[in-house]
Amino acid sequence: MSAIARLSRTNGRAGMPSAESGIQGRGPVGKAFGYAAMVLVLLIIAVPLFWIVVTSFKRQENIYVRPAEYLPIPFHPENYSEVTSRIPFSAYFRNSVIITFFTASIKIVLGVLSAYALSLLRFPGRNLLFVVILAALMVPNQITVISNFALVAQLGWRNTFQGIIIPLCGTAFGTFLMRNQFLSLPHEIIEAARMDGAGPLKLLWRVVMPLSWPTLVAFSLITVVNEWNEYLWPFLMSDDARTAPLQVGLTFLQNNDGVTNWGPVMAGTVLTILPVLLLFLVLQRQMIKGLTSGAVKS
Amino acid sequence: MATVLFDEATRHYPKTPTPAVDKVTLEIPDGEFLVLVGPSGCGKSTTLRMLAGLEPIDGGRILIDGHDQAGVRPRDRDIAMVFQSYALYPNMSAFENMAFALRNAKVAKPEVEQRVREAAKILELEDLLTKKPGQMSGGQRQRVAMGRAIVRQPKVFCMDEPLSNLDAKLRVSTRSQIAQLQRRLGVTTVYVTHDQVEAMTMGHRVAVLKDGRLQQVDTPANLYDRPVNTFVASFIGSPAITMTRSAVREGEVTVHGLPVALDRATLSTASGDVVVGFRPEAWEVVGAGRPGIDVRVELVESLGSEAFVHGEPERVVDDATVALGSERITFKVIGKTDLDVGDTVRVAPIAQHAHVFDAESGARLS
Numbered sequence: 311m312s313a314i315a316r317l318s319r320t321n322g323r324a325g326m327p328s329a330e331s332g333i334q335g336r337g338p339v340g341k342a343f344g345y346a347a348m349v350l351v352l353l354i355i356a357v358p359l360f361w362i363v364v365t366s367f368k369r370q371e372n373i374y375v376r377p378a379e380y381l382p383i384p385f386h387p388e389n390y391s392e393v394t395s396r397i398p399f400s401a402y403f404r405n406s407v408i409i410t411f412f413t414a415s416i417k418i419v420l421g422v423l424s425a426y427a428l429s430l431l432r433f434p435g436r437n438l439l440f441v442v443i444l445a446a447l448m449v450p451n452q453i454t455v456i457s458n459f460a461l462v463a464q465l466g467w468r469n470t471f472q473g474i475i476i477p478l479c480g481t482a483f484g485t486f487l488m489r490n491q492f493l494s495l496p497h498e499i500i501e502a503a504r505m506d507g508a509g510p511l512k513l514l515w516r517v518v519m520p521l522s523w524p525t526l527v528a529f530s531l532i533t534v535v536n537e538w539n540e541y542l543w544p545f546l547m548s549d550d551a552r553t554a555p556l557q558v559g560l561t562f563l564q565n566n567d568g569v570t571n572w573g574p575v576m577a578g579t580v581l582t583i584l585p586v587l588l589l590f591l592v593l594q595r596q597m598i599k600g601l602t603s604g605a606v607k608s
Numbered sequence: 609m610a611t612v613l614f615d616e617a618t619r620h621y622p623k624t625p626t627p628a629v630d631k632v633t634l635e636i637p638d639g640e641f642l643v644l645v646g647p648s649g650c651g652k653s654t655t656l657r658m659l660a661g662l663e664p665i666d667g668g669r670i671l672i673d674g675h676d677q678a679g680v681r682p683r684d685r686d687i688a689m690v691f692q693s694y695a696l697y698p699n700m701s702a703f704e705n706m707a708f709a710l711r712n713a714k715v716a717k718p719e720v721e722q723r724v725r726e727a728a729k730i731l732e733l734e735d736l737l738t739k740k741p742g743q744m745s746g747g748q749r750q751r752v753a754m755g756r757a758i759v760r761q762p763k764v765f766c767m768d769e770p771l772s773n774l775d776a777k778l779r780v781s782t783r784s785q786i787a788q789l790q791r792r793l794g795v796t797t798v799y800v801t802h803d804q805v806e807a808m809t810m811g812h813r814v815a816v817l818k819d820g821r822l823q824q825v826d827t828p829a830n831l832y833d834r835p836v837n838t839f840v841a842s843f844i845g846s847p848a849i850t851m852t853r854s855a856v857r858e859g860e861v862t863v864h865g866l867p868v869a870l871d872r873a874t875l876s877t878a879s880g881d882v883v884v885g886f887r888p889e890a891w892e893v894v895g896a897g898r899p900g901i902d903v904r905v906e907l908v909e910s911l912g913s914e915a916f917v918h919g920e921p922e923r924v925v926d927d928a929t930v931a932l933g934s935e936r937i938t939f940k941v942i943g944k945t946d947l948d949v950g951d952t953v954r955v956a957p958i959a960q961h962a963h964v965f966d967a968e969s970g971a972r973l974s
């Protein structure tokens with residue numbers, strides 16, 4: 311869950327040079343205000359994260375104490391081994407990877423293809439269709455969850471991967487984001503490719519996509535993080551380690567005994583954050599590389 | 609190799625009162641270099657894009673080699689286009705940029721290689737083939753864009769202001785390179801520009817457009833010597849022609865108060881007032897004793913071998929003479945001039961070089 315917070319924080323860091331130059335351009339009051347806002351945002355994100363990490367190394371009796379202890383003394387890394395022994399951690403992890411991989415892949419493909427159709431192919435009712443898709447984006451999924459549940463349960467898909475994955479695959483955000491990206495591409499390049507005899511798929515694959523790389527990476531990253539952190543739907547769909555992802559597994563861990571032992575739960579949380587964090591660090595380079603190569607183009 | 613025919617081709621954008629391209633009829637023979645020229649917004653780019661299939665046709669027809677192009681997709685027209693922004697694929701090397709169309713057309717690999725190398729040799733791009741557009745200068749990108757058109761060996765080249773993003777010096781050299789290349793390849797070419805120097809130096813023929821309407825299609829020399837109306841006369845030629853409106857009295861017109869005798873046959877066709885135009889070289893500096901117009905010099909553009917002098921006539925404009933646009937007179941002096949801003953000089957137009965137009969319609973009378 312806090313991986314999203316991580317994402318936005320690191321995003322902020324990537325954009326810092328420009329933010330800084332923006333601050334420097336203002337007067338001393340504006341400057342102070344700008345820095346204060348930055349510190350505030352940093353605290354909002356960093357304090358809970360810090361607390362999660364610290365708690366994951368604390369013994370149970372050091373967690374509920376007054377005054378609060380800000381450092382894990384005595385150091386207690388056994389929480390981490392406890393996570394893997396108390397719940398089938400590797401099974402949950404595998405499920406998370408499967409669900410995230412398929413849902414994110416389908417969403418990215420659907421997002422790109424629908425955006426391409428809605429921006430670069432001409433057909434009647436194109437704009438109306440786009441509005442309808444946007445309208446779908448406005449419906450919160452809490453509203454559709456009950457009818458989805460009824461339908462999927464009827465199909466006998468509870469505790470199956472398709473039951474979790476398929477209802478999550480609809481995307482309006484990706485369509486919206488990629489469509490705007492495609493529309494922002496220079497018209498002449500698209501026209502040149504059309505005159506050079508590129509068919510629709512070749513145009514997409516060889517010309518449109520390479521030019522849209524940074525946006526695509528950002529979209530993919532957001533999608534992967536979202537799917538990794540998906541909680542409500544998998545929680546409703548799966549009861550055990552056959553299909554439940556890590557997020558749901560953490561809930562099982564929390565509810566295992568009468569009193570929640572927060573040390574292992576926080577350790578599990580840290581382990582859940584790590585894969586997305588690593589992915590982000592890898593892809594962030596790509597994103598920045600894409601951005602600079604785009605800046606030099608004619 | 610192909611002929612192109614615009615047959616009353618019209619493009620009317622929705623929600624605009626007048627067509628962007630209005631019944632343009634234009635025949636371009638095989639191998640011709642035709643330049644479309646006009647002020648911005650005159651419809652020249654739209655005309656070109658209609659030929660390329662990037663813009664629909666709302667009326668009339670466009671034929672390539674006698675075949676109506678209605679409903680034919682851009683990729684099926686066998687036309688190569690060079691865009692103003694070059695529109696190179698930034699993710700591909702120069703080689704891949706040029707090979708893209710051939711690969712799409714499923715041309716065999718060795719032939720792709722050979723055609724790209726050949727084009728690269730012609731355009732001196734051999735050292736750049738592995739570079740991407742981002743690593744090239746403007747002139748190099750322009751040449752890659754040309755190369756991308758050449759390798760296709762198309763029926764028609766369409767060029768949309770391909771030189772306007774280059775600096776002045778490079779523009780002059782590239783101008784002649786493109787013209788030479790076109791003569792060598794012999795491919796029918798339609799070239800759009802707003803720069804009349806490009807129009808005059810590159811094309812076999814030049815088509816002048818204004819407000820979507822074709823004004824005149826002719827050789828550069830004829831456009832200059834016999835413009836069909838006041839618009840063409842003022843648009844073609846740099847510095848611009850000096851034009852004056854005048855009444856006609858007994859075979860004479862009045863230019864800034866100076867009576868000028870013109871061909872009676874020409875003047876007899878005038879229904880009312882006429883507009884008389886003299887190009888910069890149609891003036892001569894005369895001595896103080898001879899009839900002429902006293903001009904106070906406002907600007908001297910000395911080019912070394914010649915100079916253009918811009919000035920305002922000092923004599924008060926009488927009733928019969930109303931200056932068109934500006935009151936200025938522009939004349940050419942061969943060699944160096946010792947005229948300076950603020951000097952007064954007496955000039956007189958050479959009557960046989962006059963361009964005479966009907967004042968109402970603007971059409972040529974002579």
